[in-house]
Amino acid sequence: MVIFNSDRSCSDHLLPKSxxxxxxxxxxxxxxxxxxxxxxxxxxxxTFKLFYDSVQASFADVQRQKAESSNKSLNQRQNNAIDIKVVNLIQWAKGRLVTLPEVPSLWHQVAVALMILTGRRQSEIMSSAKFSPVGSDSYVEFSGQLKRHDGETVGAYEIPALANSAEAVIAGLQWLEDNNKRVAPVDQSYQSQQAAVMQQKLTTPIALLVILMKLKLFAAKVSDRPQLHPPRRSALLKSRSTDLLD
Structure with missing residues (x-):
């Protein structure tokens, strides 16, 4: 009978199973x-050689089964991937900012367009965000990030502006400011920014919230329809992208 000592050092416990x-x-x-x-x-x-070969073969078979299962799962994820093209929505957003509304009542379209092209939060667009040019059509300098800890300082940094819309993005944010649709913080401190955001949330009309809800529901509906071929999904997005803002 072979008896192994069960006492193992701390380093032994860290060894991989293999x-x-x-x-x-x-x-x-x-x-x-x-x-x-x-x-x-x-x-x-x-006898030991037969035992050794049997053990190695068993572990090799287990590894093979794991690899096959992993490859099967990977193939399933790839086959279930949904190709959603949002180019029409991006084009609409840029067009909305290039040709800004003549009436302030369409401010919600400008706000949504800014969120689409910059990826910034509603509360940042409507309150703390500042965009500055950096000499590129594809980037702007952004300051006013809200997701941070109390006391943490987050300086300005460059972010992408989709569809080479840097100039239009800066103009769009200024348009909201000029039409008194933003609640700007008193200063750039964390407390002032959070206070401005709370005030902005209380004063933001329901229109913007409805549009954001429509966008989320529409994205969910498209995602739930993997049987649609990419051209049909693209056509669906094209036909509905502007309807979301009506």
């Missing part, structure tokens, strides 16, 4: 080599 298997087999092999002469015709070593 290393443990290898070490156990090596220990058995050393014991076999030590006692092999006590058995005729190398019976002990031959």
């Amino acid at each position: 290393n443990w298997r290898s070490q156990i087999l090596k220990r058995i092999e050393k014991m076999v080599d030590r006692d092999n002469d006590s058995y005729p015709d190398n019976l002990l070593s031959q």
Whole structure:
């Protein structure tokens, strides 16, 4: 009977399972080599070899099954991937900012367009955000990030402006400011920004919230229709993108 010492050092506990298997087999092999002469015709070593080959084959089979299962799951995820093209929505957003509304009542369209092209939050667009040019059509300098801890300082940094819309994005934010649709913080401190956001949320009309809800519901409906071929999904997006803002 072979008895192994169960006392293991802390470093032993950190070894991967494959290393443990290898070490156990090596220990058995050393014991076999030590006692092999006590058995005729190398019976002990031959028996160990059969055992060793069987163990290795079993573990190899387990690894093969795991690899097949992993590949199957990966293929399923790839086959279920949904190709949603939002180019029409981006084009609408840029067009809305290039040709800004003549009446302030359409401010919600400008706000949504800014969110689409910059990826910034509603509360930032309507309150704390500041955009500055950086000499590129594809980027603007952004300051006024709201998601941070109390006391944490987040300076200005560059963010992408989709569809080479940097100039239009800056003009759109200024349009909201000029039409008194934003609640600007008193200063750039965390407390002032949070206070302005709370005031903005209380004064923002329901129209913007309805539009955002429509966007989320529309995205969910398209995502739930994987059977649609990409051209049909693209056509659906094209026909509905502007309707969301009516």
